[in-house]
Amino acid sequence: MGLMKSGRVNIVITNHVLRYSYHKNNTVAGMTVHGEVELPEGTIKDGNIENDGVFVEIVNQLVHVHKWKRKRLFFAMPDDTVVIRQLQIPAALAMEETVGYIKTQIGNSLYLPFPDPVIAIESIDADDKYRDILLFAYPEDKIKGFKAAFETAGLRPMAADLTSLSIYRYYYQTKPKDRNHVLLIHWNKDAIVLTAFRNHKAIFTRYMKITVDKETDEEQVQQLINQYMIEINRIIDFYHYSITKGEGKVEQLLLTGDSPFLGMVKSSLSSLIPLPIDGLEQEELPAKYMDVLGLALKNDS
Missing domain, CATH: 3.30.1490.300 (Dna Ligase; domain 1)
Structure with a gap:
């Protein structure tokens, strides 16, 4: 957790947005800048770079504006194929x-x-x-594609991470650790990733695509949320009966993501699933930035 003379860039990639932060050291308090960039449709698809030129230009602009040339980079990729x-x-x-x-x-x-x-x-x-x-296990071609794009834009990739592991790292290092069976619900605009942690190690993950059109009204959104509540309950039961063979139950829910309906999701979870929910909110940042903050806490080694 020591100081790093040159600082470090942290970037989380999803299929629709790139979130970033710059830290003078790998602590939450060490952050000096953060933000996100909406990716043009078709830039990233299913966790792959589809338009290399557009992606490199977006990163290159960030490098230019924030003077990140040759800075060390840690990046996290979509969990869709892990x-x-x-x-x-x-x-x-x-x-x-x-x-x-x-x-x-x-x-x-x-x-x-x-x-x-x-x-x-x-x-x-x-x-x-x-x-x-x-x-x-993760597809090597995806990692190589991102690494090459970042290098072309002038950064020095040091390590890749999974978004779910980054989020849990933030929880583990900043929250009480009295829960040994935790289900992370990462609810984004286009996908939900459910990751179960036992004794602070990820042992199961489930990725589900979701589609919410701009024309979708609140009632339709609630119906969609209710459908996924059924799936979350199934995963909780699966964890208890299949993964831990009846020896452990999910004790804690972690809810985060960049869905604009995260408040509705939390209300539904509270009313339908009798488990404590940690929204991972921080006073200075919305919940969606917990992924990049957790990535910043990743050790240099």
């Missing part, structure tokens, strides 16, 4: 050998919905024979 799996591997394998071992299992005992994944792992538990790990 795969989170809990796996069991031989305990004899050292952690540095695990990624290589997992890659040999892809297509055999392990199936992923995309080729050439970038893989990260976290250890959960181990005994004499086996080690339980969490596998995070």
Whole structure:
């Protein structure tokens, strides 16, 4: 958490907006500037850069205005295609050998919905024979596409993150930690991402696209919200009965995102699901900025 002489840029990308902040150090208080840029339709689609020229120009303008040339960048990508799996591997394998071992299992005992994944792992538990790990897999081509675009715009990408992990990091580092089973509801304009955390580790995620037209009235929006309340309840039950095998229940809901109807969502959650809700509001910033604040808290290493 030490000071960084050159500061650091943090950027969160969604399919419709780019949120950013600049921090003189990786603390919430270290932020000196923040904002967001609406992306022209078709710039990002399904988490991929569709119009490279437009995206690079938008980032280049930010670099020029804020004098970010050659600044270090941490960025978070849409969670639309991330795969989170809990796996069991031989305990004899050292952690540095695990990624290589997992890659040999892809297509055999392990199936992923995309080729050439970038893989990260976290250890959960181990005994004499086996080690339980969490596998995070993401399409390598998406990461490479963003990294190349940022480099073209004059930034120095240092690390990529998932938006859900960034948001939870903000919660974990700034809020009480007495809840061991937490469901993050990231409700954006075009998608909802539900991510379950057990003992502060992400162990399950579900991505759902949503469509709300400009002509949609409040009654129709409420009907849509009610439909997704059913799905959220299903995930809560799935977590209890399938993921934890009846040994744990969701104790806390985290609600954030950039949906203009977030207030209606929170009211529906309060009336339909008897669990405490943390909206992650901060006095200075709307809830939608919790993703970029959490990204700024990511360690440099």
